[in-house]
Amino acid sequence: MPCWVETWHDDPEPAIRFYSGVLGWEAENTLPPDAGGTFHICRLRGRDAAAIGSPIPDGAPPTPVWTTFILVGSAEETAAKVRDAGGSVIVEPFESLEGGRLTIAADPGGGTFAAWEQAEHKGAQVVNEPGAYSMSALQTPDPEGAKAFYRELFGWEAEPFGPEEAGMSIWLLPGYVGGTPQQPVPRDNVAVMIPGAEDPARWSVDFWVFDADEAAAVASELGGSIITPPSDVPGVPGMRQAVIADPGGAVLSITQPPGVP
Secondary structure: OEEEEEEEOOOHHHHHHHHHHHHOOEEEEOOOHHHOOEEEEEEEOOEEEEEEEEOOOOOOOOOOOEEEEEEOOOHHHHHHHHHHOOOEEEEEEEEOOOOOEEEEEEOOOOOEEEEEEOOOOOOOOOEOOOOOEEEEEEEEOOHHHHHHHHHHHHOOEEEEOOOHHHOOEEEEOOOOOOOOOOOOOOOOEEEEEEEOOOOOOEEEEEEEOOOHHHHHHHHHHOOOEEEEEEEEOOOOOOOEEEEEEOOOOOEEEEEEOOOOO
16 A cells, blocks of 8 residues: 655755645754765654655756655565556665665656655554545556556555546555545545546655645745635535646645545
């Protein structure tokens, strides 16, 4: 199941100021001063919410994106399964800054994700509340291929959700219980899939906020950009959503869930 998200920037300071203002995070650099780069654990109410890193010496300048980490039992075994299922391994398994081992992979459509074999750090300690990570979504030009790949790799089962013309699906992990009892999707829901013409496919992340309009306004003030202005989500009374980008260009959606004033 998805368990952690992070983004890497050549200059992390604008991103840290941005997310501190928009989501209320406090960031702590967990690398020693002589490391050359930084790795900030971002916390909400003292609990780990996400990470913002900058390249260590000799590292390639990153393209700022949000990466979804998916919990696995073995990074090596997952890398082999990715290849068997028709995907590609972008970075072979390595020791990760979060602890444990990590491999970066892509599905057959090009959607990139991290498969994480955890150690001491167990991922996000706070989810599904304003300021925290809520859900990852795959936008792909090949929904049927994605369904087959993630079913073989992780055991996810796709189920249609929302208006039929939208073609959206939710992924379920049988036996998993997460989320909250009042949520509008089953509690074994772990991700979302949206058909789209964009090529390659891409994974995106969503964070909850108290007020989508206010959060979007703050994002603009702190050097971000509004890609899709806040609007009501069809069929879900009380839910508003926007798509924004941070100062480095990393894209995310923000959602004001029902019942949050």
